[in-house]
Amino acid sequence: MVEVSVIGCGHLGSAVIRGLAKSDNHTITACDLDEDALDAVEPHVDRTTKEVREAASAPVVILAVRPQTVSPVLNQLQMSPEQTLLSFAAAVPTDFIEERTGGTVVRGMPNLAVETGSTAAAVTAEGDEDVRNILDDLGKYVVVDESLMDIATALNGSGPAFVFYLIKIMAAAGVESGLAEDDAARLAAQTFKGAAEIVLQSEESLDHLIDAVTSEGGTTIEGMEVLRESEVDDVMERTIRAAEERSIEITNDFERD
Numbered sequence: 001m002v003e004v005s006v007i008g009c010g011h012l013g014s015a016v017i018r019g020l021a022k023s024d025n026h027t028i029t030a031c032d033l034d035e036d037a038l039d040a041v042e043p044h045v046d047r048t049t050k051e052v053r054e055a056a057s058a059p060v061v062i063l064a065v066r067p068q069t070v071s072p073v074l075n076q077l078q079m080s081p082e083q084t085l086l087s088f089a090a091a092v093p094t095d096f097i098e099e100r101t102g103g104t105v106v107r108g109m110p111n112l113a114v115e116t117g118s119t120a121a122a123v124t125a126e127g128d129e130d131v132r133n134i135l136d137d138l139g140k141y142v143v144v145d146e147s148l149m150d151i152a153t154a155l156n157g158s159g160p161a162f163v164f165y166l167i168k169i170m171a172a173a174g175v176e177s178g179l180a181e182d183d184a185a186r187l188a189a190q191t192f193k194g195a196a197e198i199v200l201q202s203e204e205s206l207d208h209l210i211d212a213v214t215s216e217g218g219t220t221i222e223g224m225e226v227l228r229e230s231e232v233d234d235v236m237e238r239t240i241r242a243a244e245e246r247s248i249e250i251t252n253d254f255e256r257d
């Protein structure tokens, strides 16, 4: 069992808690100022607290508060170098955190799929065995240089929102043609999941996989023609860039502090 504290039990923190609870490998302390947030995660944790200092003793402390709340939380968090502070706060540089904690800092950017143990995460270091176990239980991760955390934040951190939007558009087209909403939503979501699984498991290129779906004289070729002639490449590029630029902007604010 790895003892872990999660500070901030909002959207991400509560999803981390539910994901870790499913793996059954962790003793979890949940910390938040908000009583409702603690009540919501209470069935999945061993202990809840409103006091940051009570969450500070675990070997791994996960920081899942909003960027602007990081500094006040760190002011109350007494940690030592053998403990790891695993920060999931977007755009908060490692240096900024290291200057304010005695703990060993690992910066990470997961996404909401921590909930199902299928997150895509970028981390600046693998950390010790406890940290690696936690990351493994939450999904898959890659180790990247800190300079790449802004693009990771846009791609895999914000990414689920962009994918949810695409699922919504595809499902809506199905409903427009007569599918029941539930059926359309399931077909669209399962199609994303299945396609993603093929990409992860196949050694073929994405162009090869597109070809494999595109039967001669069939349906896909018509759809692909519309897609290729559209502005979707530019739109998705701009979507990712906008999120990346915002991450850089927030990072710069921290570096000025």
Ligand SMILES: NC(=O)C1=CN([C@@H]2O[C@H](COP(=O)(O)OP(=O)(O)OC[C@H]3O[C@@H](n4cnc5c(N)ncnc54)[C@H](OP(=O)(O)O)[C@@H]3O)[C@@H](O)[C@H]2O)C=CC1
Binding pocket: 007, 008, 009, 010, 011, 012, 013, 031, 032, 033, 034, 037, 052, 064, 065, 066, 067, 069, 072, 073, 088, 089, 090, 091, 109, 110, 111, 112, 157, 158
């Ligand atoms: N949402 C996501 O998909 C992802 C989020 N992140 C990062 O995770 C962090 C949290 O994001 P998200 O979960 O969306 O935000 P939320 O606002 O949903 O959650 C933050 C939680 O922290 C609580 N909080 C505020 N101050 C303290 C404090 N002093 N001590 C303990 N808890 C406190 C908040 O309470 P209250 O609301 O009362 O202030 C809230 O419950 C951010 O830094 C974000 O960049 C990273 C990857 C993905």
Ligand SMILES: O=C(O)[C@@H]1CCC=N1
Binding pocket: 090, 153, 157, 158
């Ligand atoms: O929107 C945000 O700022 C956070 C970071 C990545 C996902 N959510």
